[in-house]
Amino acid sequence: MKETSDQQTRRRWVTLAEVLAVAGVVIAGLTLYNSWQERRDSASTKIEERTAAARDRTRFELRGVPASGHSSILLTRDEAHPLGDVRISFPTALGVAPQDAVGHTIEADWFERPLREQTDGGEDDVTGRLPVLVDYSFMADDKPIARHAIYDIVWKTEGQLLRGRRVTLIDFRLREAGGSQRRIDALWARDKPKPPVK
Incomplete structure (x- = not known):
């Protein structure tokens, strides 16, 4: 049984919708990973800054x-x-x-x-x-x-x-x-x- 042109069009829309859904999931995943990476880098930078500040506070040369x-x-x-x-x-x-x-x-x-x-x-x-x-x-x-x-x-x-x-x-x-x-x-x-x- 041959598909009508309406059925072919609907199938194309379903396929396009599936592709867009997968793309949306990938983009959301990348955004989430990027956000997590930025938070981790920011926390690491803050730890380094705190460590450097503590080291500077204990640096003292008698004069x-x-x-x-x-x-x-x-x-x-x-x-x-x-x-x-x-x-x-x-x-x-x-x-x-x-x-x-x-x-x-x-x-x-x-x-x-x-x-x-x-x-x-x-x-x-x-x-x-x-x-x-x-x-x-x-x-x-x-x-x-x-x-x-x-x-x-x-x-x-x-x-x-x-x-x-x-x-x-x-x-x-x-x-x-x-x-x-x-x-x-x-x-x-x-x-x-x-x-x-x-």
């Missing part, structure tokens, strides 16, 4: 500047990272016990005499650097964080009439993160000014 008169180093304050305890350890050869910088100040009096004794025999006017191990804590997001690093106290001696040499402090510089007593001993042995060979 110091000479006080007027150059007889001490003032450790600078940072409102976002309030300083806690600070302990300064000196090279063993100086014979200076570790000192707590209670007022966040490093005093030349702690090491001036042994530094002069260790550098006697050379010129009166000398500039050098004294490696120290600094253990300190600070607050970040209301949590205490402990760090230690080796810093150089940059110093200068100047001859004084009838009074020997005077030590002045001229800078406080980060030398390396981490560190140990053995490391500052080795640095001092290497960097200590040597008296001239006679």
Whole structure:
């Protein structure tokens, strides 16, 4: 039995309707997948941003500047990272016990005499650097964080009439993160000014 033209037309419409329905399902699926992918990427980006922000909040470098008169180093304050305890350890050869910088100040009096004794025999006017191990804590997001690093106290001696040499402090510089007593001993042995060979 032959199909009439009406039946053929209806069958074409059914087939076209089926194709459009399948296409609609595919488009809806792709749209749903795209939306899910965007949400996932957005969540991943937010996690990365939060992690980076947390890392930035815990990033802090201790700094110091000479006080007027150059007889001490003032450790600078940072409102976002309030300083806690600070302990300064000196090279063993100086014979200076570790000192707590209670007022966040490093005093030349702690090491001036042994530094002069260790550098006697050379010129009166000398500039050098004294490696120290600094253990300190600070607050970040209301949590205490402990760090230690080796810093150089940059110093200068100047001859004084009838009074020997005077030590002045001229800078406080980060030398390396981490560190140990053995490391500052080795640095001092290497960097200590040597008296001239006679």
